[in-house]
Amino acid sequence: MKVMVIGGGGREHAIVRKLRENKEITELYALPGNGGMVNEAVCVNIGATDLAGIAAFAKERGIDYAVVTPDDPLVLGAVDLLEAQGIPCFGPNKAAAILEGSKAFAKDFMKRHCIPTAAYETFTDAEAALAYVASCPLPTVVKADGLALGKGVVIAETREEARQAVQAAMCEGKFGHSGETVVIESFLTGPEVSVLAFTDGRTVVPMVSSMDHKRALDGDRGPNTGGMGTVAPNPYYTDTIAARCMEEIFLPTVRGMAAEGRPFRGCLYFGLMLTADGPKVIEYNCRFGDPETQVVLALLESDLFTIMRAVTDGRLDETEVRFSADAAACVILASKGYPLSYEKGFAITMDEDVRPHVLFAGVKEKDGTLVTSGGRVLGVVGRAANLRDALALAYDRAERIGFENRFYRRDIGKRALEA
Ligand code: AMP
Ligand code: GLY
Numbered sequence: 001m002k003v004m005v006i007g008g009g010g011r012e013h014a015i016v017r018k019l020r021e022n023k024e025i026t027e028l029y030a031l032p033g034n035g036g037m038v039n040e041a042v043c044v045n046i047g048a049t050d051l052a053g054i055a056a057f058a059k060e061r062g063i064d065y066a067v068v069t070p071d072d073p074l075v076l077g078a079v080d081l082l083e084a085q086g087i088p089c090f091g092p093n094k095a096a097a098i099l100e101g102s103k104a105f106a107k108d109f110m111k112r113h114c115i116p117t118a119a120y121e122t123f124t125d126a127e128a129a130l131a132y133v134a135s136c137p138l139p140t141v142v143k144a145d146g147l148a149l150g151k152g153v154v155i156a157e158t159r160e161e162a163r164q165a166v167q168a169a170m171c172e173g174k175f176g177h178s179g180e181t182v183v184i185e186s187f188l189t190g191p192e193v194s195v196l197a198f199t200d201g202r203t204v205v206p207m208v209s210s211m212d213h214k215r216a217l218d219g220d221r222g223p224n225t226g227g228m229g230t231v232a233p234n235p236y237y238t239d240t241i242a243a244r245c246m247e248e249i250f251l252p253t254v255r256g257m258a259a260e261g262r263p264f265r266g267c268l269y270f271g272l273m274l275t276a277d278g279p280k281v282i283e284y285n286c287r288f289g290d291p292e293t294q295v296v297l298a299l300l301e302s303d304l305f306t307i308m309r310a311v312t313d314g315r316l317d318e319t320e321v322r323f324s325a326d327a328a329a330c331v332i333l334a335s336k337g338y339p340l341s342y343e344k345g346f347a348i349t350m351d352e353d354v355r356p357h358v359l360f361a362g363v364k365e366k367d368g369t370l371v372t373s374g375g376r377v378l379g380v381v382g383r384a385a386n387l388r389d390a391l392a393l394a395y396d397r398a399e400r401i402g403f404e405n406r407f408y409r410r411d412i413g414k415r416a417l418e419a
Contacts, residue, residue: 001024001025001026001027001064001065002025002026002027002028002029002061002062002063002064002065003019003025003027003028003029003063003064003065003066003067003305004028004029004030004031004044004054004057004058004061004063004065004066004067005019005028005029005030005031005033005041005066005067005069006031006048006054006066006067006068006069006070006073006078007030007031007048007068007069007070008030008031008032008033008034008043008048008361009034009070009290009361009362009376010290010291010293010294010332010359010360010361010376010378010379011069011288011289011290011291011292011293011294011359012030012033012034012037012069013034013036013037013040013359013360013361014293014294014297014298014359015067015069015288015293015297015304016028016030016033016037016040016041017037017040017297017359018297018300018304019067019304019305020040021303021304021305022303022304022305022306024305025305027042027061028040028041028042029041029042029043029044029057029061029063030042030043030044031043031044031046031047031048031054031057032044032045032046032047032048034360034361034362034363034364034373035360035363035364035365035366035370035371035373036358036359036360036361036363036370036378037360038365044057048069048070048072048073049072049073049076051073051076051077051078051081054073054078054081054082055081055082055085058082058085058087059085063087064087064088065087065088065089065090065308065309065312066079066082066087066088066089066090066091067089067090067091067308068082068089068090068091069091069287069288070287071097071100071101071147071285071286071287072147074091074092074094074097074100074101074266074286074287075094075097075098075100075101075147075286076094077093077094077097078091079091079092079093079094079097080093080094088309088312088313089312090265090266090267090308090309090311090312091265091266091267091286091287092264092265092266092268092286093265095261095262096257096262096263096264096265096266096286097286098262099253099257099262099264099268099284099286100147100269100283100284100285100286100287101146101147101286102145102146102181103143103144103145103146103183103283104122104145104181104183106283106284107120107122107183107185108122109256109257109260110281112256113252113253113255113256114252115248115249115252115253115256115281116248116249116277116278116279116280116281117185117280117281117282118141118185118186118187118188118280118282119185119186120183120184120185120186121183121184121185122145122181122182122183123166123170123181123182123183123184124180124181126166126167126170126171129166129170129182129184130163130166130167132184133156133159133162133163133166133184134159134163136162136184137186137187138156138157138158138159138162138187139155139156139157139187140155140156140162140184140185140186140187141153141154141155141156141184141185141186141187142154142156142162142165142166142169142182142183142184143182143183143184143185144169144174144175144178144179144181144182145178145179145180145181145182145183146175146176146177146178146179146181147178148175148178148179150224150225150226151175151224152169152175152178152179153224155187162184166182166184169182170182188273188275188280188282189273189275190273190274190275190276191211191234191236191273191274191415191419192211192212192271192272192273192274192282193209193210193211193234193236193237193272193273193274193279194209194210194211194212194230194234194269194270194271194272194289194292195207195209195210195237195245195250195269195270195272196210196267196268196269196270196288196289196292196293196296197250197267197268197269197270198266198267198307198311198316198321199254199264199265199266199267199268199311199316200265200310200311200312200313200314200315200316200317201254201257201258201263201264201265201314202254202258202263202314202316202317203254203316203317204246204250204251204253204254204268205316205321206242206245206246206250207296207300207321207323208232208233208296208299208300208323209232209233209234209237209242210230210231210232210233210234210289210292210295210296211230211231211232211234211236211413211415211416212227212229212230212289212291212292213227213228213229213230213409213411213412214226214227214228215228216228216334216338216339216409217409218409218410218411219411223339223340224339225334225338225339225375225376226290226291226339226375226376227289227290227291227292227332227376228331228332228334228408228409228412229291229329229330229331229332229379229408229409229412229413230291230292230294230295230329230330230412231295231327231328231329231330231387231390231391231412231413231416232292232295232296232298232299232327232328232329233327234416235387235416235419236274236419237274241274241279244278244279245270245272245279248278248279249270249272249279249281250270253268253270253284254268264286265311265312265314266286266287266311267287267288268284268285268286269284269285269286269287269288269289269292270284271283271284271285290361291330291332291359291376291379294330294359294379294381295328295329295330295381296328298328298330298381298383299323299324299326299327299328299383300321300322300323300324301322301323301324302319302320302321302322306319307319307321324383326383326384326385326390327383327384327385327386327387327389327390328381328382328383328390329381329382329383329387329390329391329393329394329412329413330359330379330380330381330394330412331379331380331394331395331398331408331409331412332361332376332377332378332379332408332409333377333378333379333380333398333401333403333406333407333408334375334376334377334406334407334408335362335372335374335375335377335405335406335407336405336406336407337375337405338375338376338407339375342375342405343404343405344362344371344372344373344374345366345371345372345373346371346372346403346404346405347369347370347371347403347404348363348369348370348371348372348377348378348401348402348403349401349402349403350400350401350402351400354380354397354400354401357380357381357382357393357394357397358378358379358380358381358397358401359378359379359380359381360377360378361374361376361377361378361379362374362375362376362377362378363377363378371403372403372405377403377406378401380394380397380398380401381394381397382394382395382396382397387413387416387417388417390413391412391413391417394412395410
């Protein structure tokens with residue numbers, strides 16, 4: 001079978017590596033992929049949002065199955081386009097991807113289905129939003145409605161910060177159309193848990209839980225990033241909490257989407273906060289998380305491609321999805337200055353035995369060597385019987401990877417170990 005994966009980050013590299021375990025796949029393509037995965041997939045220089053280019057390539061190459069991973073092509077309707085060409089896909093169609101594409105939709109959806117989440121108001125009028133933040137309780141959370149590269153959320157401690165966040169999104173067009181509507185919600189506290197789940201629109205199978213580290217610097221300081229490291233499982237996510245999330249959040253979400261004529265097929269990401277009042281949804285993503293995928297797939301023992309096809313065909317209830325009882329950790333090696341400004345183009349070196357544990361992201365090939373080309377350069381993974389050993393492996397490997405301006409957090413998993 002000829003399979004293509006849309007996207008080019010560490011998450012996609014993890015998916016590509018896992019798909020290669022399935023011997024039915026004879027040709028594997030990544031669009032665009034990256035310079036670090038060229039030995040594992042044929043990388044084709046077509047961008048993940050170039051839907052016409054993707055569709056044309058799929059037709060010309062006779063692709064049998066597509067895995068659409070990033071949020072933007074999903075929200076733009078890449079799956080609808082490919083399915084119309086007769087190509088089965090892993091990933092939600094446009095009608096279902098709205099769960100991530102519009103925070104206002106997601107919040108109203110949760111209200112309709114009594115799914116626990118932070119209290120909120122939605123605004124399409126800047127004056128009304130400004131009037132609201134002039135007297136709402138603080139801290140407050142201001143969110144651009146649409147996709148904003150993970151930068152659309154501001155936790156405002158003061159009225160001035162809240163006012164600026166509203167102004168930037170609604171008056172200054174900081175996020176384009178994505179900020180024309182904003183959701184302002186109450187500030188919640190508690191440990192955060194990421195739960196990715198396979199769902200075929202009917203059955204939902206949660207994967208092993210994980211914990212992201214979103215801030216750039218040690219001690220959860222510095223600006224928010226796409227994620228600086230992950231561990232799995234997440235020790236805060238006990239069996240009791242998992243059972244409660246299934247009843248109160250996962251099943252109502254999947255059933256609610258189906259009942260509204262938007263059955264969700266693919267990977268549904270539940271960003272949860274375990275508050276004193278119980279687990280609440282902070283956000284839905286319509287895709288695998290990055291770098292959650294790097295640790296979750298490291299622990300998946302069943303065949304990923306078999307699961308993906310079962311999701312597409314609505315047979316998830318009869319498919320085995322088994323995870324190891326081990327722990328995994330992923331440390332992101334970034335370019336100094338990420339997520340703000342950073343230099344690129346530095347050669348990457350590593351010991352050969354480290355390479356199988358590396359998932360590349362912001363890298364490209366230049367004159368036969370691998371050089372940095374992005375903020376998050378790569379993730380390095382460790383897996384062991386317990387989290388302490390998994391972290392030790394990941395950090396030992398990180399030390400043996402070199403590039404100029406390399407930086408990484410030294411405290412990934414620290415909170416999980418203390419839990
Ligand atoms: P999001 O893009 O919605 O995941 O938000 C990014 C981050 O902001 C989350 O991972 C949380 O750490 C934080 N956050 C979002 N919403 C809230 C909230 N209502 N209360 C507290 N923190 C929040
Ligand atoms: N790591 C968070 C995300 O993928 O959205």
